[in-house]
Amino acid sequence: MKAMITGASSGIGEAIATTLHELGYEIVITGRRQERLDDLAKRLGNDRVIVRTLDVTDTAAIHTVVEEIGEIDILVNNAGGALGLAAAQDAELADWLTMIATNVTGLTVLTHALLPQMVERHTGIIINLGSVAGEFPYPGGNVYGAAKAFVRQFSLNLKADLAGTGVRVTDIEPGMVGETEFSLVRFRNDAERAMSVYDGMQPLTPGDIADLVRYIVTLPPHVNINTVSLMPVDQGFGAFHVARHTS
Numbered sequence: 001m002k003a004m005i006t007g008a009s010s011g012i013g014e015a016i017a018t019t020l021h022e023l024g025y026e027i028v029i030t031g032r033r034q035e036r037l038d039d040l041a042k043r044l045g046n047d048r049v050i051v052r053t054l055d056v057t058d059t060a061a062i063h064t065v066v067e068e069i070g071e072i073d074i075l076v077n078n079a080g081g082a083l084g085l086a087a088a089q090d091a092e093l094a095d096w097l098t099m100i101a102t103n104v105t106g107l108t109v110l111t112h113a114l115l116p117q118m119v120e121r122h123t124g125i126i127i128n129l130g131s132v133a134g135e136f137p138y139p140g141g142n143v144y145g146a147a148k149a150f151v152r153q154f155s156l157n158l159k160a161d162l163a164g165t166g167v168r169v170t171d172i173e174p175g176m177v178g179e180t181e182f183s184l185v186r187f188r189n190d191a192e193r194a195m196s197v198y199d200g201m202q203p204l205t206p207g208d209i210a211d212l213v214r215y216i217v218t219l220p221p222h223v224n225i226n227t228v229s230l231m232p233v234d235q236g237f238g239a240f241h242v243a244r245h246t247s
Contacts, residue, residue, distance in 0.1 A: 004028040004072045006056055006110065007079030009036035011180030012129065015206035016076055016213050021048060023214065028069050030054035031079070056106025057098070066113040074125045074217060075114050077107040080147075082133075082186045085140035096143040103147035108154065115158075115167070122166035125217055128155045129209075130173040132229060139241055148173070152227065159226060168224045170216050175231030178203035201234035 003020045007013035009031035017029050017040065026048040029037050034053045041049040052065045056079045080103040083095040111126060118124025133141050134148030155171035162169060176198065183194035208230075216225050 001073045002026045002028065002069070002071065003074035003076065004030065004069065004114070005076040005078055006030050006054065006106070008040065009033045011182070012174075012177065012206045012209050013076070013078040014040055015210035016078060018044065019210040019214050020074065020076075020217070023217065024048075025074065026050065028052060028065075028072070030056075030065065056110060057101040059105075059109050062106070062109050063113060066110070071117055071121070072114050073118075073123065074127065075111065076127045076129070076213065077110060077151075078129045079106060080129060081182060082144040084188075085186065087140060088142045091142060099143050099147050103144070104150050107151065111154075111158070118167045119162070119165045123221070124167045126155075126158065126167070126169045127213060127216060128169070128171045130155070130171045130227075132173050132175045132231060134173060135229070136237060138238060156226065159224065166221065168221075170225045171227045172209065172212060173227065173229040174204055174209055175235045176201075176203040177206065177209065179205050201232065203232050203234075204230065 001024070003025040005013050005017045005020070005027060008017045008029035013031065017027050021027050021044050028050045029040060030052045031037050032053065032055050034051070037051045037053065041051050050069060052069070054061055054065050056062065081099070083099055084091060086092075107128060115126070118126075128151050130151040131144075131148040133145040134150075134152045137145050152171050152173065155169050158169045178198050183197045184191060186194070212228060212230070219225070
């Protein structure tokens, strides 16, 4: 049995890869940083680990990797991320396009490339990493939230098409997750600002998400978890944003 995890060089992807390896899967770990992937493979003993450098915004590279690795039983579309927290009118178009390419296009291309083989074999699990941002908007979330809303609807519509094929699809939608590079990337390596996001609260951990993946992949094959939304206890739902005027 073989599982492929994108964005496996750190954080949630690394934790999921480790968990699937512990479950006995041969894992294909992908990401942009070869050195980090090699380090993970070494820590796992290099047994049942295939390393492939992959930027999911590179469509040609996706197809090359898929041709090389062959059949996949579990696909974890984890690669993604947010850039900036500017209001829509102030945001950089390049940031928007990068978020779409990473969170939407890359996930779509890879799923399209691997799905036919799963359907043909009447087995397979696709796990997409969405976000609570795909359901609950917040100022500055704009394109990131829209991209994760795509992940939610894409996952549900895949399930609609795949009914009866034996292929399962789950969208995992975490809230705040610490011990990742998410905020560091969002704030362009401003470590102090990134750390302040989690001040005074206890976020979820990558291990929490990996434990959920463990549960999903060990369920009987007739059970499909459609969508899982989870948050740390310290996180709640924000009030409506209200613009107030003095005159």
